[in-house]
Amino acid sequence: MKKFVLASLVFILALSISNGFYLNRVVAAPLYRLYVNLVQIDASSASFAQNGTILVPMKSVFTALGYMISIQSNTWSMSNDEGHSIVLNMNSKHAKVNGKPQTLSIAPQIINGTAYISLTSLSKMTGEAYGVDNLRSAAWIGEKPILNPWENLWGAPSDYMKSVNHHGTFIKKISENSMTALQYREENEGVISDVYLIFYNDKLVQITMNMHLSDFAANAEGTAAVLHIYTKVKNGLNKVYGAASNDQSFTTPSTPKQWMQLANDIQYKPFRFQTEWTEGRTTALSQFSSDGSNHIARITVRDMSADQDVLDTADQMF
Numbered sequence: 001m002k003k004f005v006l007a008s009l010v011f012i013l014a015l016s017i018s019n020g021f022y023l024n025r026v027v028a029a030p031l032y033r034l035y036v037n038l039v040q041i042d043a044s045s046a047s048f049a050q051n052g053t054i055l056v057p058m059k060s061v062f063t064a065l066g067y068m069i070s071i072q073s074n075t076w077s078m079s080n081d082e083g084h085s086i087v088l089n090m091n092s093k094h095a096k097v098n099g100k101p102q103t104l105s106i107a108p109q110i111i112n113g114t115a116y117i118s119l120t121s122l123s124k125m126t127g128e129a130y131g132v133d134n135l136r137s138a139a140w141i142g143e144k145p146i147l148n149p150w151e152n153l154w155g156a157p158s159d160y161m162k163s164v165n166h167h168g169t170f171i172k173k174i175s176e177n178s179m180t181a182l183q184y185r186e187e188n189e190g191v192i193s194d195v196y197l198i199f200y201n202d203k204l205v206q207i208t209m210n211m212h213l214s215d216f217a218a219n220a221e222g223t224a225a226v227l228h229i230y231t232k233v234k235n236g237l238n239k240v241y242g243a244a245s246n247d248q249s250f251t252t253p254s255t256p257k258q259w260m261q262l263a264n265d266i267q268y269k270p271f272r273f274q275t276e277w278t279e280g281r282t283t284a285l286s287q288f289s290s291d292g293s294n295h296i297a298r299i300t301v302r303d304m305s306a307d308q309d310v311l312d313t314a315d316q317m318f
Helices: 003-017 058-064 117-124 157-164 220-241 257-265 307-316
Strands: 031-036 047-050 051-059 068-072 075-079 085-089 092-098 100-103 110-112 113-119 130-133 138-141 171-178 179-188 191-200 202-213 246-248 269-281 282-292 295-303
Touching: 003 307, 031 051, 031 058, 031 130, 051 117, 051 138, 058 068, 058 113, 100 171, 117 130, 117 138, 157 179, 157 191, 171 307, 179 307, 191 307, 202 307, 220 257, 220 269, 220 282, 220 295, 295 307
Parallel strands: 031 138
Antiparallel strands: 031 047, 047 051, 051 113, 068 075, 075 085, 085 092, 092 100, 110 113, 130 138, 171 179, 179 191, 191 202, 202 295, 246 269, 269 282, 282 295
């Protein structure tokens, strides 16, 4: 049971963000970040999955693709400078593309005052390529973008982040000059996890998650379990960022005996394992360290476009 609890705590930061942490929910369905030719559509025009189909906001997407839009009652007429024309009717599967009839798999519809169309229908009518990444909750039209679940968080104000974060119990707000941190805590079966959202001039620059594992890793079996989970965290972050840019950890054991041997070798010795990933303006750092008795696991995600002195101060706060 403890292995499951610890794994859940390690992944809570990544899961909370990648599942729509910084998007306004307009419908009770999984939200997707949407990119058109590498440019992300404003988060207020959310895309979402409905019965396995990705629906995208018509006006935002057609405009981003360079179409002029004319709306008369339930009829939408779109055309671009290349002479490509599309005519759609709300709640009808019948459309016209360049004057020729075309049947859609799902009819366009109005949801919460916004017109939506399926991603596959949009691709078929415009001739644009499309893709979906369910792991990162992202969809795109045109060229595939570089996907980063944290990229859109940077610069968010503290009041907003506090209002949308529902993981853990809010502990306190900590202020030091221009630096502010919101601290959250979860405790499961004796494992305490602290998450800090750190701001400079009320703009998010870093997210830090500390787990206190001294009791959990009090014996070699517990330490082996933590080492195993550290490897799972690395594999999870590899799916988000690709191969690590810097890995100073350990060779992954292949048998239970080797896991226990590694745990016994480091059990009462100071050690520090860390792995780093970089993509765009974001750096993610996973660490597991001990001074010989106290064990701490830590995940740090930082906005590398922020001033280095600011990031150094943020890192030293906790």
